[in-house]
Amino acid sequence: MKKSLGVVLVASAMMMFTAACGNSGDSKTASSTTAAAAVSPSTAAVATAKADKKITMGFAQVGAESGWRSANTKSVQDSAKEAGIELKFSDAQQKQENQIKSIRTYIQQKVDVIAFSPVVESGWDTVLKEAKDAGIPVILTDRAVDSKDTSLYKTFIGSDFVEEGRSAGKWVVDKYKDAKETVNIVELQGTTGSAPANDRKAGFGEIIKSNPNLKIIASQTGDFTRAKGKEVMQAFLKANKNINVLYAHNDDMALGAIQAIEEAGLKPGKDIIIISVDGVKDGFVAASEGKINFIVECNPLLGGQLMQAAKDVLSGKELPKRIVTKEGVFTSEDAKRELPNRQY
Ligand code: AHR
Numbered sequence: 001m002k003k004s005l006g007v008v009l010v011a012s013a014m015m016m017f018t019a020a021c022g023n024s025g026d027s028k029t030a031s032s033t034t035a036a037a038a039v040s041p042s043t044a045a046v047a048t049a050k051a052d053k054k055i056t057m058g059f060a061q062v063g064a065e066s067g068w069r070s071a072n073t074k075s076v077q078d079s080a081k082e083a084g085i086e087l088k089f090s091d092a093q094q095k096q097e098n099q100i101k102s103i104r105t106y107i108q109q110k111v112d113v114i115a116f117s118p119v120v121e122s123g124w125d126t127v128l129k130e131a132k133d134a135g136i137p138v139i140l141t142d143r144a145v146d147s148k149d150t151s152l153y154k155t156f157i158g159s160d161f162v163e164e165g166r167s168a169g170k171w172v173v174d175k176y177k178d179a180k181e182t183v184n185i186v187e188l189q190g191t192t193g194s195a196p197a198n199d200r201k202a203g204f205g206e207i208i209k210s211n212p213n214l215k216i217i218a219s220q221t222g223d224f225t226r227a228k229g230k231e232v233m234q235a236f237l238k239a240n241k242n243i244n245v246l247y248a249h250n251d252d253m254a255l256g257a258i259q260a261i262e263e264a265g266l267k268p269g270k271d272i273i274i275i276s277v278d279g280v281k282d283g284f285v286a287a288s289e290g291k292i293n294f295i296v297e298c299n300p301l302l303g304g305q306l307m308q309a310a311k312d313v314l315s316g317k318e319l320p321k322r323i324v325t326k327e328g329v330f331t332s333e334d335a336k337r338e339l340p341n342r343q344y
Contacts, residue, residue, distance in 0.1 A: 056086045057310055058106025060116035062143070063094040065191075065224045066252040067280035071344035072117075072142065072300035079303030085310065094191060094223070096120055100127050107134050113310045117142035117158075120193035128152035137313045141306050143195040155319040157305050159298050159327060161196045165203020167296045167329050168247060168275045172208055175273070179213045183244045186236045187219035188229055188257060190249040196298075197221065200249045200277060217243075222253040229253030233260035248276040251283030251295070258291050269293055269332070279330060281342045287335030295335065297327040300344060 057080065061073055073089075080087035088111060092098035096119045106114050107130055114136055118124060124145040131138050132152055140156040147153075176183050185208075190197035201219070208214040218236050222229040229252060236243060237260060246261075248254035254276035258268040268274055268291040276283060279297040286292045302325065309319055330338060 054084065054086055055113065055310060055314060056088065056109075056111045057307075058088045058102070058109065058111040058114045059090070060099045060102040060106070060114070061089065061091050062099075062117050062119050063091055065094055066226075066250055066278070067282055067344070068250060068252075068278045068298060068300045069224075071280065072302060074344070075301045075303035076115075076141075076306060077303070079307045082304075083307035083311070085307055092119060094119055096123060103127050103131065107131055107136060110134075111136060112314055113137050113139065115139040115141055115306055115310065118145050118195070119143075119191065121146040121195050121198065122193065125149065125152065139306060139309055139313065141302050142300075150321055154313045155309055155321055155323055157302055157309060157323040157325070159196075159325045161199030161298075162203040162206075164196075164277050164296045164298060164327070165200040165205075166207050167203075168200070168277065168294070169204040169207025171275060171294045171329070172204075172214060172245060172247070173211055176211065176214060179211075181213065183214050184217045184240065184242055185214060185245040185247055186233075186240065186243050187216055188222040188232055188246065188248040188253040189219060190221065190224045190253075192221045192223075194224075196224075196277075197249055204247060216247075222248070222256070224250050224252060226252045226256035229256030230260045231256075233257035234264075237261070237264045237266075243272055245273045245275070248274065250298075251276045251278040251280050251286075251292075254292055255282055255286060258286060279328075279342075280344060281339075284330070284335045284339045284342050287330060287332050288339050290332050292335075293332060295330045297329060299325050299327050 059076055062069060064070060077087060088106060090102040099116060099119055103114055103116065114131055121144060125147050128138060128147060129152065138153040140153050142158045144156055189201060217240055220232050222232045229248065246257055248257060254274055261268045261272055266272060274292045275294045276292055277296045277298050279295045283292060283295055287295055312319055
């Protein structure tokens, strides 16, 4: 049942990006100089000069809210080292104003490229315009912005969160295809206003509406953290006596909810069926113990692609506006098999 694992590009993006990556980020190679020259001689000269010096990247991370985020941070830091890119790193503690401050600092410091994973989707146009006016390219990674002006960033590398929500919904629809009675679902949402929370909710809702027996009876944010997941699940259990399914937008909230369910004297994975998103090691452990029934993977190992994209952008190459990460889905049985191979 295990589907594919790892990061690859979707078909159309793949051709363009692979072509772009083909010359590597090293502008000293003849092929890369040729590629730049094909753009225009002056662009080539600027691009070569930029790519010859050590690249400095300012990276504004969301925070350290989950196991997924820790794995993502490590991937970015390790990949920067491997790629010979100097990384300036900041942790926004899940606050948009902190991220905006960091981006402004990176602009003042005249870094070569800025990358960030936006805490929430809205409210980025002003600071992105400031970066553009300063001539600093921006790469979005993991989460999207809702800016209409897509010239404000070079590319967005990350998962398709709507599709993740759909995958979760399809599993629930299939599991309850013969249900004659209402199936009560509670939902632990990610950070309010964030792309993964918005999209995972939308994708799941779109699919489960095909079966009127599937009802979301409560839905609240657990901020992507274990502590908040537990707290909100305790409130759900208090208010609703007959919860059949929990859909958690990430593993950490599901793990917190599992504690709440066990403390309430119920069996997670049996009395309450649990679906979550991410596929971090702790999530896999819970799934292999039968406490999480289905995990939709969200791959945090985006660092390698990000560093390559930075080199390509600074070499004057055009990247596809969207680079989608490919991911799998795992039942408890799959998780048991896959656990020893899980890297994060
Ligand atoms: O943006 C990705 C999401 O952010 C992950 O699913 C979640 O665990 C993290 O906090």
